[in-house]
Amino acid sequence: MILGTIDPRNPKQKSERIRVAETKALFETIEGVCEKRMDDWGFEVLGRLKTCGDAIAAEARYHTKCHTYFNNGKPKSSVEQNAKKADRGRRPNKDMLQIFHTVCQSMESNSSELYTVIELLEEMRKLADNPCDVYSVKHLKELLKLHYGEEIWFAGICGHKDVICFRSIASHIMILVL
Numbered sequence: 610m611i612l613g614t615i616d617p618r619n620p621k622q623k624s625e626r627i628r629v630a631e632t633k634a635l636f637e638t639i640e641g642v643c644e645k646r647m648d649d650w651g652f653e654v655l656g657r658l659k660t661c662g663d664a665i666a667a668e669a670r671y672h673t674k675c676h677t678y679f680n681n682g683k684p685k686s687s688v689e690q691n692a693k694k695a696d697r698g699r700r701p702n703k704d705m706l707q708i709f710h711t712v713c714q715s716m717e718s719n720s721s722e723l724y725t726v727i728e729l730l731e732e733m734r735k736l737a738d739n740p741c742d743v744y745s746v747k748h749l750k751e752l753l754k755l756h757y758g759e760e761i762w763f764a765g766i767c768g769h770k771d772v773i774c775f776r777s778i779a780s781h782i783m784i785l786v787l
Contacts, residue, residue, distance in 0.1 A: 726771040
C-alpha cells in the first residue's frame with residue numbers, strides 16, 4: 610500500500626514485517642500524512658488509497674518499515690537504499706560467469722551432443738583457475754534456466770541424471786523420426 614511492492618507469495622518476506630491494514634483510522638491517518646508530505650511518494654500512496662475503494666475489504670498490506678519511514682517524512686529513496694543494503698548472497702563471480710558463457714557456447718556449437726549438468730561442471734572446472742569456485746549443480750541449473758528460458762529442460766535418460774535437452778533439438782529429432 611505504501612511502497613506498492615508486497616508479494617504475499619514471497620517466503621522471504623516475514624509476517625512480522627508485513628501488516629494488514631484493518632482499521633479505517635489507519636487509512637485516515639495515512640491520508641493525512643500524504644497531504645502533509647506534499648511529495649511524489651505521498652501522491653503515489655494517496656492515489657493507491659483513493660483508487661482502492663474499500664482497502665479493508667481488499668486486505669491492503671504494508672511493510673512496517675515503509676510505514677515508519679513514510680510517517681516520519683523520510684524520502685522513498687531511503688527505503689529503497691535500505692532494501693538494497695539488505696540484499697543477501699554472494700556477489701557474482703565475473704570469471705565464473707565468463708566460463709559459464711564459454712561452456713554454453715561450446716555446448717551450442719556441438720548441438721548434436723547430449724550433456725549432463727555434471728559434465729558441464731567438469732568442463733567449467735577444467736577452465737577455472739580455482740576449481741573450488743565452480744558453481745553447485747543447483748546454481749548451474751538455475752543459470753541455465755535463466756540463460757535459455759523455456760528452450761531448456763532437464764531429463765533423466767538411461768540412468769543419467771540432469772541431461773540437458775533443448776526444445777528445438779527435440780523438435781528436430783521428432784521430425785526426423787516421424
